[in-house]
Amino acid sequence: MNEFIKYTVNIAKGLHMLCSGMYITMLNMIRPKITEQYPENRGKKTYFENFRGELVMPHNENNEHKCTACGICMMNCPNGTIQIVTSVLTDETGKNKKALDRYVYDLGSCIFCALCTSSCPQGAIQWTNAFEHAVYTKDKLKKQLNREGSTLMTKNRQ
């Protein structure tokens, strides 16, 4: 008799567990779906703020950037992704000053470690969420971050 009670209790317990399992799967069934339909949701989806997609150098409306061409980012970069080409300018006081000529960033060799942005004393470069990097040739991954004819932002304008 004792055995029989155990047997029936066992079946009842099993049934209860099966029902609770099916309840959980049903909850999952009616939950909103998390699949992202990529080409359709292009531009509609917001990504995490700290997702590192691509390095950019923000410019203001006067085509000015904050990069002083100090080269710290280039030195910090672990695999030579950043190349800074400078030219020397002489200002009105007669002092020689380095100015940014071209800021070349090779997306193909970047490991997205963010040592450049964290070490930049001016906050001149930052990350965006852009992730559609596919191109047909490797050269297209080499990008110039400063725009044509851009100059250094002066202090009083800031």
Place this chain on the structure above:
Amino acid sequence: MYSFKDITDGIDSILHLFLNDTFATLAELILAGLALIGAYAVLALTLIYAERKICAAFQCRIGPSRTGKWGVFQTVADMIKILFKELIRLDHNDRFLFRVAPFIVIIASMCTFAALPFAKNLHAIDFNMGVFYLIAVSSLGVIGILLAGWSSNSKYTMIGAMRSGAQLISYEISAGLSLLAVVILSGTMKISEIVEQQSEMWFIFRGHVPAIIAFFTYIIAGHAETNRGPFDLPEAESELTAGYHTEYSGIQFGFYYLAEYLNMFIVAAIAAVMFFGGWMPLHVSGWDGFNYIMDCIPSFIWFFGKTFACVFIALWVRWSFPRLRIDQLLNFEWKILMPICLINIILMSLIVVF
């Protein structure tokens, strides 16, 4: 369109205009066969699509969504692909049995499929021991599975086939016994009569507790018979790659795939016929207005609605529970399910007698 009698009688009279009796019957047989094969293929595609969509929903995905609106043509594309695939020839196997095995599986499934009442007066095979026939032919498929496992000459297929054999032979008993409970309640084995008797109320409501128990035991045993749900040991992909159809490719594999899905449909359809009245609309005696509204819904919609509800239960169970071990599987059958079925039959007999 509540009844298909006009259409079938119309075809019959047209054939009799041109042919004599023998040839008219022959032509009708061929037409019915073709219609069944067509329905078989279309249903298989629908079921595979439904399975993929519902599985996706259970896993918080969307499922096929690229081929056509909501991916409805995905299974059609898959079918075309599988038709063009190469049939790989194996060395060191029993070539004749290897070729024959998929046909046995699909013929067994077709034979069962033909005996289902799809709608009012749309019932190909109907004779006085229909339930017995259903149980008998639906278990023929295991021969094909065993042959496939044997003739492939591979350890995976052999183990898969042996598991399938053990599983099917065990669970066939429970399935038969739970259908027997309904047969006791209805007093007949003829499927059309079983459906006709449920015009007042479906058996699951009329049969008190034993009918409900019989429904659940049948659903469990049916899942095990079709090698699905938590009972998919014969093709346990993590252990046996693909089980008994590991060595098959192309349309030969497609046959197993089709038969698997259609067996799921057949089990659901038998459950719908025996417990939910098949194509019979929901009638409550006394509520004439309600009964009239229910009669307005076509009978094939009732049948397919009920069947797909049962298919949904199968998928729900499949995505809820982990796969059983072979000893747990057999313990479950012989120590729990079969005693319950036997007690249920006694209960049902008591209810019918008193």
